[in-house]
Amino acid sequence: MINKVLINASNLHFGGGVQVAASFINDLYDLGKFDISIVCSTAVLNNLSKHIKFDKFKSFNEFNVFGLNKLKKLPQDIFDGYDLCFTVFGPFYFNIKVKKHICGFAQPWIAYPKNKAYKNLSSFDYIKTKIKFSIQSLFFRQYDHLIVEQQHIKNALIDIGYNKRIISVVSNTVSSIYDSPESWESIVLNKNKLKHPITLGFIGRDYPHKNIKILIEVNRILNEKHNFYCNFLFTFTEEEMKRNNLLDLDDFLSLGVISIRQCPEFYNSLDGLIFPSLLECFSASPIEAMKMNTVVFASQYPFISEVCKTAAFYFDPTDANSIASSIVNAFSNEKIMEEKRRIGTKIASELPKSHDRTIAYLSIIKNLIK
Known part of the structure; x- marks a missing residue:
């Protein structure tokens, strides 16, 4: 039986998340991993290598998801029915029908709830930010597996009650573009x-x-x-x-x-x-x-x-x-x-290369499917 795997980068629109997602998809193409489906945002698409032929993947869709407030329903034919979905960075606020869901975690405000950055916020923004990240944390706790970028983040999440058995560390690195x-x-x-x-x-x-x-x-x-x-x-x-x-x-x-x-x-x-x-x-x-x-x-x-x-x-x-x-x-x-x-x-x-990071991602996907 062939396992159906979706890489989800539809919710990434700027910053380092776009870089990681684009680099990951570029690597999948270079490694010949075409048995995977991709859904990505316009920002990620615009940063992919120009030599990629999108029709080589099992499926490839450009689709933009913006938080909770700009979309009421996801198209089922793009997101549902997979054995595993890997959302490169979350949280992804929509409940998609997949058997397993891996999510990348890069939210230090959650990992370190007592941080100096809060001092830069007004009282209103402080309360709003606390509520926002409390909600995000609830989403992160529901995933089957989390991937963090450094050991100190895994340790911090464990300290605030996350299950250490479902957290893997895969270091970020320099994009292959360099x-x-x-x-x-x-x-x-x-x-x-x-x-x-x-x-x-x-x-x-x-x-x-x-x-x-x-x-x-x-x-x-x-x-x-x-x-x-x-x-x-x-x-x-x-x-x-x-x-x-x-x-x-x-x-x-x-x-x-x-x-x-x-x-x-x-x-x-x-x-x-x-x-x-x-x-x-x-x-x-x-x-x-x-x-x-x-x-x-x-x-x-x-x-x-x-x-x-x-x-x-x-x-x-x-x-x-x-x-x-x-x-x-x-x-x-x-x-x-x-x-x-x-x-x-x-x-x-x-430092590890982007290909090393991609191999680590694929290993986690393979083990979770097993």
């Missing part, structure tokens, strides 16, 4: 808008735990206390820039949302990645930067240091002076900067 320069696409950057020779950048979306607003104070301290000037470059929408009060600041600018194929060139345009996050399960940005020989400035928290080790310049993300000092000290010593680049490139080269 090993294929012929697939890279250029970014549209008006260099006339860059006022200073040094550019620090942040790639990703504007989530509260990313702690972006502190960079306004960091920039003030750099200018007034250290006589140090740099550009801060983002991949935010205009609305995200406005929400962080960055839209009218001369030293802050954005390219807008970029594709996976443009990410390598984004890192190439930087003198350093700035990553002041307060909370992560795992972030690919620092290791992608290291892969591209870009210096990393990041929060001194385990979700970064476990991967970057001694390759990054670390700071206290709640202290603007700490962030500013780490930047100034780094750029005043090119020898140390070059050593950090060397260590980072070595670490990135020794």
